[in-house]
Amino acid sequence: MTAAGTYLARSIGLLILPAFIVAYFAIIPSAPAQQQPGLEVIAEYNGTVAAAREAEVAPRLEGLLSKIDFSAGQLVKQGDLLFEFAPKYNELKLALAQATLKQAEAELQLAEVKLKNKQTLRARNVTSEMEFLESQAQRDIAAAKVEEARANVGLAEEDLKNTKLYAPISGIISRPLIKEGAYITNEVRDQSLATIAQLDPINVIGQPPVDKYFQHAEKLTSIEQAAERREFGLILPTGDKYPLKGHLIGGAYEFNPATQTTEVIVEFPNPDYLLRPGLNVTLQSSIREN
Numbered sequence: 001m002t003a004a005g006t007y008l009a010r011s012i013g014l015l016i017l018p019a020f021i022v023a024y025f026a027i028i029p030s031a032p033a034q035q036q037p038g039l040e041v042i043a044e045y046n047g048t049v050a051a052a053r054e055a056e057v058a059p060r061l062e063g064l065l066s067k068i069d070f071s072a073g074q075l076v077k078q079g080d081l082l083f084e085f086a087p088k089y090n091e092l093k094l095a096l097a098q099a100t101l102k103q104a105e106a107e108l109q110l111a112e113v114k115l116k117n118k119q120t121l122r123a124r125n126v127t128s129e130m131e132f133l134e135s136q137a138q139r140d141i142a143a144a145k146v147e148e149a150r151a152n153v154g155l156a157e158e159d160l161k162n163t164k165l166y167a168p169i170s171g172i173i174s175r176p177l178i179k180e181g182a183y184i185t186n187e188v189r190d191q192s193l194a195t196i197a198q199l200d201p202i203n204v205i206g207q208p209p210v211d212k213y214f215q216h217a218e219k220l221t222s223i224e225q226a227a228e229r230r231e232f233g234l235i236l237p238t239g240d241k242y243p244l245k246g247h248l249i250g251g252a253y254e255f256n257p258a259t260q261t262t263e264v265i266v267e268f269p270n271p272d273y274l275l276r277p278g279l280n281v282t283l284q285s286s287i288r289e290n
Helices: 003-014 019-023 088-123 129-161 210-215 223-229
Strands: 039-050 053-057 063-068 081-085 164-166 171-173 194-198 202-206 230-235 247-251 264-268 280-288
Touching: 088 129, 202 280, 230 247, 230 264, 264 280
Parallel strands: none
Antiparallel strands: 039 202, 039 280, 053 194, 063 081, 081 164, 171 194, 202 264, 230 280, 247 264
């Protein structure tokens, strides 16, 4: 095989997962970078800060939005109250379901009394087998109505709970996308009322270019193995170094055909919320010395 063919075969081999995802972390830098004891800085490339998690808050029922309990950019915790819908309709719906349940339970009690009476009469041969079976069927129908009524009570209770919407995750919340006093119809229930972004920890998506990827690639068998061998730092747009270190959590399996870059996802602690989604930074990759 020619030298070019050998190079091509090796290159194709590098594209097989999971080695592809982790291999580009062992690339030679274009310029020397500051080293730390036990670490060798091997690459710097562009990165963009992205939220680690995002969650949308959406209405779960039709109703009048009566109160918004947060302001734009507020830090909210999971379980914090965010939106309140007027509960009167759902309170009445629950009361009606509870009354229907009581009626069904009374009818079941009456049916059981009648069945017991038919059993006694049947034992004395005073009533027919057909009459006894009819009473038994009526008791079963009454019991089924009780179960249906209980289910309706449960649904009504759930609807009443849904008149209050709570934060599904902790993070920074967007501005409300609806105003107090708006009426949510079934047709627009799929619209978002607000978005929450988790910023601690936070992700940085790096874009290693193809030329550096093929300069020198160390084959590793898993993301976990790569994470043990790698350490990541950040250089902010001001030129300052971000004081906390990140660790590898994932990466892409392909190159972008337009930019000829791939992706690496690194998670960083962000306790002061200094890093915000959309911020362009420089991601610095280091390898631990043996």
